[in-house]
Amino acid sequence: MKQKLYTWIEDYLFYPNTFQKLISFLLIPLTFVYMLIIFFKRAMAKEIHLGIPVISIGNIIVGGSGKTPVAIKLASRYENACVILRGYGRASKGLYVVSHNGKILEDVKTAGDEAMLLANSLPNTSVIVSENRVKAIQKAKELGCKIVFLDDGFSKYHIKKFDIVLRPKKEPTNIFCLPSGCYREPKGFYFNADIELKEGRDFHRVITFKKNGVETKLPSKLALITAISKPKRLLEFLPKDTKMISFPDHYSFTKEDIEAICEEYKGFSFITTGKDLVKLNKFKIKDLYLMDLDIKFDENIDFKIMEEYIKSYE
Known part of the structure; x- marks a missing residue:
């Protein structure tokens, strides 16, 4: 339920449907106040x-x-x-x-x-x-x-x-x-x-997949665990049928979270981002892969x- 709420909010902010656009227009008076504060601060x-x-x-x-x-x-x-x-x-x-x-x-x-x-x-x-x-x-x-x-x-x-x-x-x-x-x-x-x-x-994102620090290929049955903003953007780099388990940006995972995920996704391997891995390491998740991200600048910059x-x- 919470995951659907976070996804709904991100869709509203970035790529709203007709109903979400209506809410957006209703909040425009507050947006004008917000913008005035920004201009004043600058x-x-x-x-x-x-x-x-x-x-x-x-x-x-x-x-x-x-x-x-x-x-x-x-x-x-x-x-x-x-x-x-x-x-x-x-x-x-x-x-x-x-x-x-x-x-x-x-x-x-x-x-x-x-x-x-x-x-x-x-x-x-x-x-x-x-x-x-x-x-x-x-x-x-x-x-x-x-x-x-x-x-x-x-x-x-x-x-x-x-x-x-x-x-x-x-x-x-x-x-x-x-x-x-x-x-x-x-x-x-x-x-x-x-x-x-x-x-x-x-610039472009360059993704390599690693397990225990070694570059490797991904298994077919895969679930993404992440707590970053706009998590759906990660799916373009992953196999088509990858399941996504997302939490709010900067969320601190709990032991209960990980136990529930491992129970629900038995038989799956897991993949995560570098930002998430620093918080997930302590849980010793089996079959955990890393999306290792690098940036490549265009040579014309x-x-x-x-x-x-x-x-x-x-």
Whole structure:
């Protein structure tokens, strides 16, 4: 029942049917209020220069657009880098250094799933979670970091930064801002980006399947376990008859959840994402496969303007 509700909400936000469009139109007055708040925040923001290059990787729709894998891809190119994020879904509050130069200092419960995936994927990078991005950037400087990648930082207007904004491969048919649609900021704000990267045009997801760290082929009887936004997008990479077991974004799986799934899907092998795997590892699920995600940038993308921005701090 809950899975159907989450799917219904995502369909309403991104690709509504006729009934959902009616609800969307009824909520337009609230959307106008929301947009006024956004415009006011942007107009009143005073940029803080923090003395370190800050590369923001963000989007303007709710849910995922590939921010984390793009952050991993870019951060891996630099020495003394730090990735900073809020840490949605974590059990902690405040500032935590999840990893320092690759040494992991916190567990997934404290760090959150995205931060732990970043820490595991970047063996030479630091990762910090904090609701206060300014304090986190200052902490990164204390740790000796020379460049910061700010995950989901486009709306942090008060921070002087270089904005990379990601655009989804399939554009939502619902063009409204919250709560009428999926946009956190007006669609026209794409023009405020320093670089706009569209999936399918400027970058592609490269998926390999692994079991116990070894690349392998998938079995035919397969069920996907995931707690990411817009989980149906994963199905295009999986066999046609794959079953999908989805939970809310950043959900913390329980022992009862996994026992119920294993009971219902006896005889199935399971597959999950890297973000989910950091939370599922402790349950020792048999026949668990990983969708290992990498990002491939189009060779025509010119990051020269970003490199010039970084060099301006040297």
